[in-house]
Amino acid sequence: MNTALELKNVSKSFGLVKANKNINLAVEAGSIHGIIGENGAGKSTLMNIIYGMHRADSGEIHFGGQKVDVRSSADAIEHGIGMVHQHFMLVPTFTVLENVMLGTEGGLMLRDGRGAALERLLHLSETYNLQVNPHALVSDLNVGQRQRVEIIKALKGGAKVLILDEPTGVLTPQEADQLFEILKVLRDDGVSVLLITHKLSEIMDITDTVSIMRQGEMVGHRKTSETSPQELAELMVGREVLLEVDRKPATPAEVRFSATNLGYTNAQGVLELDDINFEVRAGEILGVAGVSGNGQTQLMETLAGMRHLTSGSLNILGTEVTAADQTDPRIIRDLGVGHIPEDRHTHGLVLNFEARENMILGFHDTELAGSGTLFDYKAIQQNCEDKMAHYDVRPANPRLNAKNFSGGNQQKIVIAREFSANPGVLLVGQPTRGVDVGAIEFIHKQLLELRDAGCAILLVSVELDEIMSLSDRIMVLCGGQNVGIIDSADADRQTLGLMMAGQRQEAAA
Amino acid sequence: ESHSDFKPAVIYDMGGKFDKSFNEGVYAGIKKFQDETGVEVMEFEVTNEAQRQQAMEKMVQRGATIVLGVGFAQADAISAVAEANPDVNFSIIDVSWLDHPNLRQYAFKEQEGSYLVGVAAAMASETGTVGFVGGMDIPLIRAFACGYEQGVMATKDDAKVLQNMTGTTPAAWNDPTKGSELTQAQIDRGADVVFQAAGGTGVGVIQAAADAGKMAIGVDSNQNYMAPGNVLTSMLKRVDVAAYETMKDAMSGDFETGVRLLGVAEGGVGWALDEYNADLITPEMKSAIDQAAARITSGEIEVHDYRSDNSCKM
Amino acid sequence: MSTPTPPLPRWADLILLPIINLFAAFFICGLIVLAIGENPIEAMGVMIKGAFVYSGGLGYTLFYTTNYIFTGLAVALAFHCMMFNIGGEGQALIGGLGAALASFGIGLYLPAPLAIPLAVLGAFIAGGIWGVIPGYLQAKRGSHIVITTIMFNFLAASLMVYLLAGPMLEAGQQSPQTAKLAESTLLPKMADILSPLGFDIASTPLNASFLIALGAMAVFYVLVWHTRLGFNIRSVGQNQEAAHYAGINVARTIIITMAISGGFAGLLATNEILGFNHKVVLNFTAGYGFTGIAVALMGRNHPIGIFLAALLFGALTQGGGELDFEFQSITREMVLLIQGMIILFSGALAYMFNPPLARMIAKFVAPKDPANG
Amino acid sequence: MADFLYQLLLSFDATLRIATPLMLCAMAGIFSERSGIVDISLEGKLLSGAFVAAAVAAVTGSAWLGLGCAMLAGIFMSLIHGFACITHKGDQVVSGVAINILASGLTIVLGIALFKRGGQTPSLPRDDRFTPIEWWGVDMMDSVPVIGTIYRQLISGHNMLVYVALLAVPLTAFILYRSRFGLRLRAVGEVPEAVDSAGISVTWLRYRALIVGGALCGIAGAYLSIAQGGNFVREMSAGKGYIALAAVIFGNWKPLSAFMACLMFGFLEAATTRLEGVDLPLIGEVPTQLMLAMPYVLTVLLLAGFIGKPRPPAAIGKPYHK
Numbered sequence A: 001m002n003t004a005l006e007l008k009n010v011s012k013s014f015g016l017v018k019a020n021k022n023i024n025l026a027v028e029a030g031s032i033h034g035i036i037g038e039n040g041a042g043k044s045t046l047m048n049i050i051y052g053m054h055r056a057d058s059g060e061i062h063f064g065g066q067k068v069d070v071r072s073s074a075d076a077i078e079h080g081i082g083m084v085h086q087h088f089m090l091v092p093t094f095t096v097l098e099n100v101m102l103g104t105e106g107g108l109m110l111r112d113g114r115g116a117a118l119e120r121l122l123h124l125s126e127t128y129n130l131q132v133n134p135h136a137l138v139s140d141l142n143v144g145q146r147q148r149v150e151i152i153k154a155l156k157g158g159a160k161v162l163i164l165d166e167p168t169g170v171l172t173p174q175e176a177d178q179l180f181e182i183l184k185v186l187r188d189d190g191v192s193v194l195l196i197t198h199k200l201s202e203i204m205d206i207t208d209t210v211s212i213m214r215q216g217e218m219v220g221h222r223k224t225s226e227t228s229p230q231e232l233a234e235l236m237v238g239r240e241v242l243l244e245v246d247r248k249p250a251t252p253a254e255v256r257f258s259a260t261n262l263g264y265t266n267a268q269g270v271l272e273l274d275d276i277n278f279e280v281r282a283g284e285i286l287g288v289a290g291v292s293g294n295g296q297t298q299l300m301e302t303l304a305g306m307r308h309l310t311s312g313s314l315n316i317l318g319t320e321v322t323a324a325d326q327t328d329p330r331i332i333r334d335l336g337v338g339h340i341p342e343d344r345h346t347h348g349l350v351l352n353f354e355a356r357e358n359m360i361l362g363f364h365d366t367e368l369a370g371s372g373t374l375f376d377y378k379a380i381q382q383n384c385e386d387k388m389a390h391y392d393v394r395p396a397n398p399r400l401n402a403k404n405f406s407g408g409n410q411q412k413i414v415i416a417r418e419f420s421a422n423p424g425v426l427l428v429g430q431p432t433r434g435v436d437v438g439a440i441e442f443i444h445k446q447l448l449e450l451r452d453a454g455c456a457i458l459l460v461s462v463e464l465d466e467i468m469s470l471s472d473r474i475m476v477l478c479g480g481q482n483v484g485i486i487d488s489a490d491a492d493r494q495t496l497g498l499m500m501a502g503q504r505q506e507a508a509a
Numbered sequence B: 001e002s003h004s005d006f007k008p009a010v011i012y013d014m015g016g017k018f019d020k021s022f023n024e025g026v027y028a029g030i031k032k033f034q035d036e037t038g039v040e041v042m043e044f045e046v047t048n049e050a051q052r053q054q055a056m057e058k059m060v061q062r063g064a065t066i067v068l069g070v071g072f073a074q075a076d077a078i079s080a081v082a083e084a085n086p087d088v089n090f091s092i093i094d095v096s097w098l099d100h101p102n103l104r105q106y107a108f109k110e111q112e113g114s115y116l117v118g119v120a121a122a123m124a125s126e127t128g129t130v131g132f133v134g135g136m137d138i139p140l141i142r143a144f145a146c147g148y149e150q151g152v153m154a155t156k157d158d159a160k161v162l163q164n165m166t167g168t169t170p171a172a173w174n175d176p177t178k179g180s181e182l183t184q185a186q187i188d189r190g191a192d193v194v195f196q197a198a199g200g201t202g203v204g205v206i207q208a209a210a211d212a213g214k215m216a217i218g219v220d221s222n223q224n225y226m227a228p229g230n231v232l233t234s235m236l237k238r239v240d241v242a243a244y245e246t247m248k249d250a251m252s253g254d255f256e257t258g259v260r261l262l263g264v265a266e267g268g269v270g271w272a273l274d275e276y277n278a279d280l281i282t283p284e285m286k287s288a289i290d291q292a293a294a295r296i297t298s299g300e301i302e303v304h305d306y307r308s309d310n311s312c313k314m
Numbered sequence C: 001m002s003t004p005t006p007p008l009p010r011w012a013d014l015i016l017l018p019i020i021n022l023f024a025a026f027f028i029c030g031l032i033v034l035a036i037g038e039n040p041i042e043a044m045g046v047m048i049k050g051a052f053v054y055s056g057g058l059g060y061t062l063f064y065t066t067n068y069i070f071t072g073l074a075v076a077l078a079f080h081c082m083m084f085n086i087g088g089e090g091q092a093l094i095g096g097l098g099a100a101l102a103s104f105g106i107g108l109y110l111p112a113p114l115a116i117p118l119a120v121l122g123a124f125i126a127g128g129i130w131g132v133i134p135g136y137l138q139a140k141r142g143s144h145i146v147i148t149t150i151m152f153n154f155l156a157a158s159l160m161v162y163l164l165a166g167p168m169l170e171a172g173q174q175s176p177q178t179a180k181l182a183e184s185t186l187l188p189k190m191a192d193i194l195s196p197l198g199f200d201i202a203s204t205p206l207n208a209s210f211l212i213a214l215g216a217m218a219v220f221y222v223l224v225w226h227t228r229l230g231f232n233i234r235s236v237g238q239n240q241e242a243a244h245y246a247g248i249n250v251a252r253t254i255i256i257t258m259a260i261s262g263g264f265a266g267l268l269a270t271n272e273i274l275g276f277n278h279k280v281v282l283n284f285t286a287g288y289g290f291t292g293i294a295v296a297l298m299g300r301n302h303p304i305g306i307f308l309a310a311l312l313f314g315a316l317t318q319g320g321g322e323l324d325f326e327f328q329s330i331t332r333e334m335v336l337l338i339q340g341m342i343i344l345f346s347g348a349l350a351y352m353f354n355p356p357l358a359r360m361i362a363k364f365v366a367p368k369d370p371a372n373g
Numbered sequence D: 001m002a003d004f005l006y007q008l009l010l011s012f013d014a015t016l017r018i019a020t021p022l023m024l025c026a027m028a029g030i031f032s033e034r035s036g037i038v039d040i041s042l043e044g045k046l047l048s049g050a051f052v053a054a055a056v057a058a059v060t061g062s063a064w065l066g067l068g069c070a071m072l073a074g075i076f077m078s079l080i081h082g083f084a085c086i087t088h089k090g091d092q093v094v095s096g097v098a099i100n101i102l103a104s105g106l107t108i109v110l111g112i113a114l115f116k117r118g119g120q121t122p123s124l125p126r127d128d129r130f131t132p133i134e135w136w137g138v139d140m141m142d143s144v145p146v147i148g149t150i151y152r153q154l155i156s157g158h159n160m161l162v163y164v165a166l167l168a169v170p171l172t173a174f175i176l177y178r179s180r181f182g183l184r185l186r187a188v189g190e191v192p193e194a195v196d197s198a199g200i201s202v203t204w205l206r207y208r209a210l211i212v213g214g215a216l217c218g219i220a221g222a223y224l225s226i227a228q229g230g231n232f233v234r235e236m237s238a239g240k241g242y243i244a245l246a247a248v249i250f251g252n253w254k255p256l257s258a259f260m261a262c263l264m265f266g267f268l269e270a271a272t273t274r275l276e277g278v279d280l281p282l283i284g285e286v287p288t289q290l291m292l293a294m295p296y297v298l299t300v301l302l303l304a305g306f307i308g309k310p311r312p313p314a315a316i317g318k319p320y321h322k
């Protein structure tokens, strides 16, 4: 066997976070090797080490059988490694050609190397069917085109190993297919491709071999032909994927929350939510399913008042909100809406605040902070202690800064705060992302309890299983549109899958 | 050591004792005194507004028996400290409006000295346009300008006198760049002799005139040496004499307070003639200036003081 | 703001690191003193004596300390909201204008117990106005606060020169300054306040403004850590997105913060103008606004820390004046140098000594791994 | 009319002299800020350059040595800035403030220690300065109407550093837009990750940008103290570094636009100098303070989006963490 790239015992920490622990990996020449793992498993870190963007704390890297010292991406490039990063590394104010030239200008003056670079660019774009106008400004390109520029950049030095870090996350299915065709051509040319993705189907479709990472560790290597999506998923998460939730049928009451022809156009003028209609009743959970990036985030943030809807209207507990109203999160909150944000680090918590301060964030105008003009820290402390006990936050130390809690416990703080305000309507985004099994069960139980107490809940999650097991009805978003709302009793993975791909409910049914 | 209890002090103002001008004049007098008597004079250079009073108090605390303040900006400070320390003697230059039994005040008839250099400027000018660059825009500097203008007009009644002030804050005393720009602007408008009364800013005036091959006139101290061949003369304000006299009188114990007004007659103001400008001053000029000085001394010419009515109506 | 530095124990972070930074600053300055041929130890001694030992030294030290407390609080409050207020200088200048207008406007008609608070308020409000405009421009129009506050410093200086040399110039005055303020708005000297109580201290410029500064410290503490507004300010400062999510009006919080921050800076005028000069003179701010940055950085944005840092700078300013008297070639500008070094070491290079210190502590303190075994 | 035009021409002449240090500092600012480093320390570098130029020229009697050392001084200050905010990822504004305060303290302390003149340096004799250069054929050209006058007044008769500044602008533009270094510089100020990923050291690139900027500020300082002026005076930079920064913003971080902004600010000052106390028809007497404050007023208005929206380099002010 001809190994193009081999890692031996590679470790890397960021402060206390051990992002990579003793990683071993071998990639065969002329193959497509997939790497999968949950968010934060350490995939990008590992790739960045190979590409010289990060330095490993310990361990060895071998290229073509030789131990090498990769100190910077320049070294990596020299060894024939190209990388397409998870986040675009393009200068938006530059033309495509300038972006491609960067680093390989071919002389002190741009003039010296421009011709050759253009030629190389055109050659690559022809060989691999990567059409893009070399003189267009990158800021004018759509994501698919930008992706192509990134690939051209990675290939320009004649890469022998090509790393792609979640390249399909931003692509349309057609674009993704096109990308895979390119990867196959590259493989046939003898290039080794390292493909990172979350999507099991992609792994099954295109890779030859696959490695699975979990919490900084390499937990398995498989030949793609000898494994199954189930096995991969279990390795990835380290638990049985399907969690059975003991859910009684809902007893929906009055409509608490509804959207009529809701639309949202962002600052760049892109229509991100298109004519969405739904209603949520007291005592039910409406799940929102969809492939990441199909408008879920925008929907949640629009409903929570963090963005202004641009057309249509909302009815929140009897109050009408239209595009003309300058809503903000305060107004929505005051109407009785609770909100577990999708991203707890950016929105849900102030990481440098103590737990007890986070426990009143957004409620610091209420009694929770004391009844007088000044904060009553006794009350604040007591409030936090009570909630920590009730929601089993560990360590139960109200004076600890939020950043020093583990991810799961951080989430519990947010949940404790929002749930215990007894909201009439609750918006829940990714409630169990990065949370361990025990905590997931706990959170699910709490959600159902709240439902049964009469709360109207809108739940967004990328975990289809979570949606299916918790929701009473499921709305599917695709391309910012509501594809349809079905009863969870009628929902199976296949139906939902088709809807997530854009097929209307009628067609699906 | 009969004078062991005699402790003199001087407080220079912004610009510092090497401003080539006003403060440096005082420094020359102090140095002369030190060289002659061997008595050490405590010195302090003020660099911000808040320091004046503190510096004076400091001097008194350190046992100063005579404190000399340089410049009108120290008037308030010296007034307060003189009030609080009746058994210490004080002296101040360029102030005449205070009243303390332990304070001597020196005022100069700047207009008279300026008149003399105005005569020289008028005679040296070929274009018939001469310039004046002042430091901070205050009545004192207006008095320089006004005296100068009178001297020029008395000599050549169709002459043109251009005037600019550098600014309205003390920073105007120390902005040679602006000084040189103003001079350049005046030269552009035809001036070929420029008189400056602008402290450290004047350095820029002299330099700009020299760079353009024109004439400058120095002020306060003898500045003829600064650009030999391009400094026509300097209007002397004998602050060195005032400083020297203050120290001498205080040392001898015969320190009269009150206001001393020094003009041409008292030798308090004048003009400079030395090896650096000997070639520039023609015999006719010299006799014209000397004659004007004589007529001022005799009272035949009365040079109008801007400060008397805040105007330069002649 | 996360700095990727190894964590230090709290005591080391709060006490040891600042001291090390301070020491580094003094060390470099000491080298410079050595280089110009004087003895740094001796110079230090002179400064300490000048600041604390000589009669009246302490009074002057506390007088300057008062200025630094005000500007330090101003910068620190803005820092809590992650705003960089470099405009303390301009805000203080305009504070002087506010004090003067209040004094000339109402001071004549009211007795001191009423007139003084109004004049103090005048300083606060005027400074606040000069702070709130950049705050507004930042919050609503996205103009970078650093640049706008710098520009506002120059604008304040220009405005004051215009006013003091023009409309507000006292008739017959040679220097650009106003007439004496109304007697009823002037703050009493501390010496005069204390002597009836039986304390006899040297008469120095130290005045009742020192008490205002202490009060401002208390207000700062309560405001930042015990009020809803303070919670808003800190939330916006630590995480704007989370603050927005929590229903805090981010723009309004920024604007209010800058108003109060400017107000604190404006209070400097109570010390310099109402307490000492008794008239508005040019450039009475003398760089205190800039030094406020150093004070806030050293004081870790906490009133106690700010007080200690302000005392340090007060002592440096007062003691530095002593250098002029004692040395031929060192002057009070040495203090500027020290200030610059302190800002460099405790601000820009704040975490330079963090990693080696963390390693050292790890070596000496019993090695107990904090997390993840 | 002819006289008016002549005076206008002379104002342009003065504009050029006043704008020279602004242009040099603005180009320095462009290098630094385009690389992603906020540079409010232009002022301090300018001041250090001015001091070192005057001090060295006074001691050695060589303007050229003065110029060289001024550039080194500017570079040294830049390296401090870089050490703090590139190497140690410190706050760029704090570091800039520190450098400005350091520079004002250090120049005075060293000045007093070296020359004992209250922080000033001795006045340089004419030969030790950069003095105006009369161009070839000025007298001959005089006979040509208009052109001759323009040639004599505007083009000829400046000191060498004015021409250096005028050259620095196209050179900066050329480097920025036509050279490899410029491409990388523009990239690192926008998306440093892209530069890193292309195998180029972000650190070294930014250091180089700061070094170039430091050298330019040094030249500007030398201009103040040994070309336009003849000695160093304390605080002689007098806010010019900040005006240059304003010009950078005004010019939207582009060399030619920043150059125009410098000329505009310079012209404002030149006009103020010339119009002081002059009663203009309709306007009356020009209020000096207002004219002098115009650069700041305009910059604030610009920043507030009333004149157009400046677009700073995307990565400016943020330390690069891998």
Ligand SMILES: Nc1ncnc2c1ncn2[C@@H]1O[C@H](COP(=O)(O)OP(=O)(O)OP(=O)(O)O)[C@@H](O)[C@H]1O
Residues within 6 Å of the ligand: A014, A017, A018, A019, A037, A038, A039, A040, A041, A042, A043, A044, A045, A046, A086, D322
């Ligand atoms: N520069 C950094 N500084 C500190 N911590 C980091 C850094 N980069 C990554 N980490 C941490 O290292 C861990 C692994 O992150 P990494 O980006 O490699 O995950 P990933 O598997 O690529 O996740 P995703 O699928 O979300 O991209 C995470 O806990 C992350 O927070």
Ligand SMILES: Nc1ncnc2c1ncn2[C@@H]1O[C@H](COP(=O)(O)OP(=O)(O)OP(=O)(O)O)[C@@H](O)[C@H]1O
Residues within 6 Å of the ligand: A016, A395, A403, A404, A405, A406, A407, A408, A409, A434, A435, A436, C370, C371, C372
């Ligand atoms: N920066 C820090 N400072 C101090 N303690 C920390 C820090 N980060 C994490 N900890 C502590 O380390 C422990 C482990 O944290 P970590 O985030 O690795 O947990 P985890 O295993 O991922 O748990 P979870 O599944 O809940 O996310 C926790 O107890 C947490 O409080």
Ligand SMILES: [Mg+2]
Residues within 6 Å of the ligand: A043, A044, A045, A086, A165
């Ligand atoms: Mg990743």
Ligand SMILES: [Mg+2]
Residues within 6 Å of the ligand: A406, A407, A408, A434
């Ligand atoms: Mg975790």
